[in-house]
Amino acid sequence: MAAVGVSILAVLFACAVFAPWLAPYDPTERVTRPFAAPSGSHWLGSDDVGHDLLSLLIHGARVSLLIGVVAALAATVIGVVVGVIAGYCRGWVDSVSMRITDVVLSLPVLPLTIVIGVFFGPGLQTQILVISSVLWAGLARELRSQVLSLRERDYIQSLRSMGAGPGYVLRRHISRAVLPLAVPQFILATKTAILLEASLAFLGLGDISAVSWGSVLSLAHARSAFLTDAWLWWVIPPGLAIAATVLGFALIGNALEETARPALSRRSKKAVQRPTALIATAAALSVDGLTVSYGAGRVVVDGVSFTVAAGETVALVGESGSGKSTVVASTMGLLAPGAETVGGSVRVCGVDMTTMSPRDVQAMRGNRIALVPQEAMSALDPVQKVGTQLMEALTAHTSCTRTQARERAAESLALVGIDVGRIDAYPHELSGGMRQRVVIAMALMNSPAVLVADEPTSGLDVLVENDILDLLADLQAKLGLALLIVSHNLRSMERIADRIAVMKDGEIVEIGTTSEIFDRPAHPYTRRLMDALTVLTPGEPLETAR
Template sequence: MMAVGTKTRSQRLALAGTVVLSVMAVCAVAAPWLSPYDPAERVTRPFASPSGQHWLGADDVGHDLLSILIHGARISLFVGVVAAIVSTVVGTLVGVVAGYARGAVDTVLMRIVDVVLSLPVLPLTIVIGVFAGPGLQTQVLVISSVLWAGMARELRAQVLTLRERDHIEAERAMGAGPLYVLRRHIAPAVVPLVVPQFVLTIKTAILLEASLAFLGLGDISAASWGAMLSMAHSRNAFLTDAWLWWVLPPGIAIAITVLAFALLGNAIEEKSRPMLLRRRKSRRQVPLATATTEVDTGGDPLVLEGLTVVYGEDGRGTTDVSLTVAAGELVGLVGESGSGKSTVAAAVLGLLPAAAHITAGRVLVSGGDVAKMTPAELRGMRGNRVSLIPQEALSALNPVRSIGSQLDEAVLAHRALGRAEARARTLELLGQVGLGADRVAAYPHQLSGGMRQRVVIAMALANDPDVLIADEPTSGLDVLREVEVLALLDELRVRHSLALLVVTHNLPVIERIADRIAVMKDGELVEVGTVAQITDAPLHPYTRHLVESAPRLRPAPQEARL
């Protein structure tokens, strides 16, 4: 397991960025006390070289450059933060309103966004700045006017997705108004996305401020880092050695500050979006015994040995899951939502989310350890040695491509065949799952739910896998279609000698066809046994509760029928 307190690389970099920004903030706030001289006072001869009294020397007038640099932090950070606040507020409001209101409001706002995004940033800022005149207000106006659009577009997409969620529809069906929904449901989901965008916007705003100040559109009465560069350029600093202490320090200050904001913003974004976390390449948390010791698996196509999966930093996931599925065997993996069933299935396929990683144990598919495979080896295994029957067949199928072309693609992904041979294999697969050859030209929307489920089963069988993972294969089907699909799976696993693992929460359904049942709760495998053992004499209290809670139809007593 991951040790408590261990930091990821991005967190360590973010800590370094926070330290840098803290130093910059202290310099900006305490500039009058930290600077050795008044930046507007002539304290030495022009172009004086660095010395003990003037660490960075002097400009062409005799002003102390270190004092100007320290005071410049106030202007650069002030403009960057204020412009970022304005652009974040505007972008958030536009994105949320457009995404939630939709219709004409969405169309008008998004066309404005398109126009802003289509214009080049720097020329646009120069044009606006020239018309508005130099000054801090101009810089804030110009920078915020070009940075809000990108944030608005991203947030609008997120709000559109949130608006269609079932729980939002349920709130609206109960009479909840837009303001209530926005406050209680949309805002909590949007804020984690806005915070990293705000931090990253400060970075961009500081760069734009330096560009505008260099072009003479800053406040001439208060020199920022960009203004220092502009003055050095216009006052011939490059004709002497003065550029070394006049140009390099503000340039380095801008670069370090921008980098610090970038490191901090990226870390916050990773925290708010776990999918951005990169899966660790190192397996140092895996015990050496489980990582290197070869164990006799008895030739079973699917073997899980002490599998432990951890999500992120909180340690949640699955713990010490051990399970085998033999050739021709059907094992049902049951449990309530959140019990870890889907995590086990994803681990078998090598498709764990980026935020999850295996910390102990092994996953053996046809003898190969999934956790040790390279990306190329995983691609060669998926759809070949192990295949998945997804839960939502309609979502798994491309709506604009015919069934035949998608089955052809599944075959050609692992077999060097011609088009004619691939199509022959497609027709054979359709026949195996009980669909006629006339369905080869059909599109997913032209098929019923049961037919679509048969199609994804055929795709899973395309390359004669050893292991088949079925994730809620009967979800959303009526009772008759459910029975048909289960009967088909039972027939296919016997015919092809498949090791079939069916992930489901429906115990009465799986007990009809399973050889064994594995029960999961809170990431742990609490009991494994035959169907008779699980249903008639469960050992674990949770299994007993699960069996007692499952509705079953039993024949009525003879007296009642009479």
């Protein structure tokens, strides 16, 4: 649909740019008799004066598109500035800005534009002023809510704690985060601006010396085109041009908005069709010769191979920067921009994820293979109840009623040891350990065969960490999951892992059973890791313990 929109607008903008060369006649000259019917010389006939209507239509694209784009750009800039400043500064700035925004949003758009247009008088500048003054409020309101959330993110708080001022944070971080949302809003605002321009011109509030599609319609109405057959070629073509322009911008804007916010995309509510190979093969994760690079020559994962069988727990350990998170991202098909799988395969239940289409990979994620990410608070939407977020994980893949989804969410919460009564709680109302349990429950909503836990105990205290690891071990045994867990804590992995894979500099240097790794490490790096572990024995001084 986006390609269709681009094609439509490409034709219309080409007409606007090359109007002097494309139009067969000067739109201001009388070239034939009044109300001439369409002919080989005049494809759309003429108006009541004798102007060629095709020439008027082509030249009208220039003013209509110019006013639409400029007014939408002005509205977007105002909306972004108001929304970002109100959301970041909060306090009285937020209150005053949002009350003004509420007033603008509460007023009907067309009557407001007419009142402002009459006050300032007709003209192109008036049209731009009027349109931009009524379109900015919606964008400001939406961006303000986004900035309120961004302002409380951990990395923003960290910047502020290091002395970064509001200007630096807004310029370097907040603005970059809201830009992907502002672009589709600008496209959609352009669509609305073109409609408003046509309305204002039709009502006589445009520049009468400039030809636009709205002014052509206004003249047709004022000069009794509807009393003759002239309306067929005088009214319909500019009306179709306006409709085509609105359609083109709408298709592009919706596509961009879905890209910026994937939650808006329309997912199929049908049951996921799984490949036949998936059904025939035992649930397992198999990584074979995986090689990932960032650009030419920058290999970050080199020839990694391991398997995780159904009912088995494999721990992936290693120092920071060894490539563990990249391996995890590869198993989920979620590599960062710039990263590319240049070799090897990642098979989930026998199906190679690296050769699947993006749509098929999306169907696998959260369904056959699920992820428990780091930092549960960052993984949960702070303005959505946990029950709603659990239900989304189910409705993204299956066709079910809201009641059925809520029942499944309650079952999943009970499975991870959370009171079902907390289903309507917000993330901030839960402790860190409970939020981590919610994230695990979310990963289990579709009964996956493979569960990938990326440092699931990061940021938790020792007691809660042990509880979460015990929970994962119990779930793995109860559900027969293939569990891949990434961790820095070798001692905790000794308790729950069947096998351990040790990574260094993008390679697996050693893999074996837990007892082999701890009792008989073969690789020098593994031995250094073992030597770094602190083991306390009763009565032994801390300084001599190892």
